[in-house]
Amino acid sequence: MKYLDEYRDAKIARGLAAEIRRRSTRPWVLMEICGGQTHTLMRYGIDELLGNAVHLVHGPGCPVCVTPLETIDRALTLAAMPDVTLVSYGDMLRVPGSNTDLFHVKAEGGDVRVVYSPTDAVQLAGSQPDRNVVFFAVGFETTAPAHAMAILQAERLGLKNFSILASHVLVPPAIRTLLNSPRNRVQAFIAPGHVCTVVGMREYEDLVSEFHVPIVVGGFEPVDLLEAIRMLVVQLEEGRSEVENQYVRSVQYEGNKAAQEAVARVFEVADRKWRGIGPIPVSGLRIKDSYALYDAERVFQLGCVCAEEPAECISAEVLLGHKKPTDCVAFGTRCTPEKPLGAPMVSSEGACAAYYQYRRHAVAR
Amino acid sequence: MPPITNTGAMRSPAEPVNDDTQDLAAFSCPLPLPARDRILLGHGSGGKLSADLLKDVFLPALGNPVLNRLEDQAIVSLDGARLAITTDSFVVKPLFFRGGDIGSLAVHGTINDLAMGGAEPLWLSVAFILEEGLFTETLRRVVASMHQAASSAGVPIVTGDTKVVEKGSADGLFINTTGIGRVRNGISLSASQAQPGDAILVSGFLGDHGIAILAEREGLQFETQVQSDSAALHSLVAHLLDATREVRCLRDPTRGGLSSTLNEIAASSNVGMELNETAIPVREEVRGACEMLGLDPMYVANEGKLVAVVAASDAQKALQALQAHPLGHDAAIIGHVRAEHPRMVVMRTALGTTRIVDMLAGDQLPRIC
Secondary structure (H helix, E strand, O other): OOOOHHHOOHHHHHHHHHHHHHHOOOOEEEEEEEHHHHHHHHHOOHHHHHOOOEEEEEEEEOHHHHOOHHHHHHHHHHHOOOOEEEEEOHHHHOOOOOOOOHHHHHHOOOEEEEOOOHHHHHHHHHHOOOOEEEEEEEEOOOOHHHHHHHHHHHHHOOOOOEEEEEEEEOHHHHHHHHHHOOOOOOOEEEEEHHHHHHHOOHHHHHHHHHHOOOEEEEOOOHHHHHHHHHHHHHHHHHOOOOEEEOOOOOOOOOOOHHHHHHHHHHEEEEEEEEOOOEEEEEEEEEEOHHHHHHEHHHHOOOOOOOOOOOOOOOHHHHHOOOOOHHHOOOEOOOEOOOOOOOHHHOOOOOHHHHHHHHHHHHOOO | OOOOOOOOOOOOOOOOOOOHHHHHHHHOOOOOOOOOOOOOHHHHOOOHHHHHHHHHHHHHHHOOOOHHHOOOOEEEEEOOEEEEEEEEEEOOOOOEEOOEEHHHHHHHHHHHHHHOOOEEEEEEEEEEEEEOOOOHHHHHHHHHHHHHHHHHHOOOEEEEEEEEEOOOOOOOEEEEEEEEEEEOOOOOOOOOOOOOOOEEEEOOOOOHHHHHHHHHOOOOOOOOOOOOOOOOOHHHHHHHHHHOOOEEEEEOOOOOHHHHHHHHHHHHHOOEEEEEHHHOOOOHHHHHHHHHHOOOHHHOOOOOOOEEEEOHHHHHHHHHHHHOOHHHOOOEEEEEEEOOOOOOEEEEOOOOOEEEOOOOOOOOOOOOO
């Protein structure tokens, strides 16, 4: 497949890995932010190719993982309401709330649907005017434009029965929290290519000038990631810290203006709680008051739901890169994708789930 | 993870039914909360929840030495002859798809479950559950397709039953087929017989059926020329068993795809497996559709392919036999059984690294970004 096979080419990948091993004078600690990137690194065994040249730790960029438990409980409450059709991305259905998940709510009669695009949910609302259609909208800056467009489309169609339960988080505040942590050990970052396709690279320049840490915007295929790692190692070895763009086939400096405008019309920046990490100031998006009619939290007056995480889970340590999934004593035993104790084991893009799914044969037990 | 074994004798629906926008969730294996008081779609997925139903509900009540083997077919002895019996229900939606329909699928699926036990299929039964209001012409088309499939396979349908339920109680029509066959002399195939060193073969391109079905479903806007591979495999099996007696196990990788089948064999035989990613045959169109949908062809259903575990000494002979048959033209040796990492299937990637190929447990839901 064109535009894919060349980024999975074994010869190019091995060549890049050899160059990284050659140039690296010590085991630099790098973090990839996005769960999609973690998934690729594990699936293709990139850590095996790199040996000890770099130490990869995995960032908080799995939207399903960092959605707070209480938000999931709110979605479950909505899905159980007789006049509500709850619509979401497939990943969200299996995510357990405090007591149940959407699959179980569905089996008990709840109307729960999976779509690929939020505009499908708008269409659904148009076709069944007697039901309230709620789209459970999670994600980073990447999915926010599509969710904003769904609200704008519902407004244009004059729909009164469409709303979204929004849980949006932003990457740069999370990186800032991480770099401010006294226990931070990350020396350079692979920034998420899809997020930067939307928002551009400017915010990452602010991080570089504030913290003097190299950042390379990277793609999602093995060659993309190896190239991004090589660029970071070169910067580290040369003592530079800059924002560089490996994912040039998708990311432009300014990002996607139209997408940014749609987001700015509908959403505003707000404090957000991250599952496994806790509250981070100005790290999320909330629906503006002017679009409150489309905000399920306000339409249905869901109020405060409190939820407790299992004590044994070390997800905060994992999501902040302090520890690897395999450092957890519950990994693969008391915590598995079928019975997750915490966020990073929940979704396929979570770091713990990626290790469990692809790498547990390589873990000495 | 406990061993998960599929059973033709007690199989739950191959394709869960629900309305269109939910089909993707149904297509994969919904987990993870333990099932409590209700049946979830995941109980029909062939994965962990299906295994739980067997363990908690069916086997405690119905278990006996034949059923407890949990192969795709039961093998029983009668007056010195060994008979294979299997039954399967078909609830596929849509009823008609590129390369087949529910009728041909119901004939092929049951023939294949017999064939995987090394049996020559002799007779089929068919039972219809029809929904009030179904167009007679639709039923006529399905029945004509069954006739066509059964007669070209040379396996007559010798008995049947029809029930009609109220509108809303079934999704158009459901079909159950049961098959009886005679196991070849000297042949004993089982998922528990794989041994270190054995070769693992597949009979052709993987994932065609699942992608053809998904392409027909609403809510997924993509077009493809991919056709279902639905086919009766008994003549391919006969051809293979004529060429070599060193076949340990045959399975058709339907629900859950190749990865589930291999994990079942690995668990049942308490062996490891190592696959070679570049050797696994997947059509370019199927790869493309999977990329777009966030699916892995290793988990996508097939209805006209088999997996064979064959002693290393006869691997080439088996490969040539498969390739010489029209249904095995694109057969390949995709890996080997290992003593290392028992009960785990490990893939050697194109990059030369390794990774696990797990049971279907989380990768087949659409990705968010």
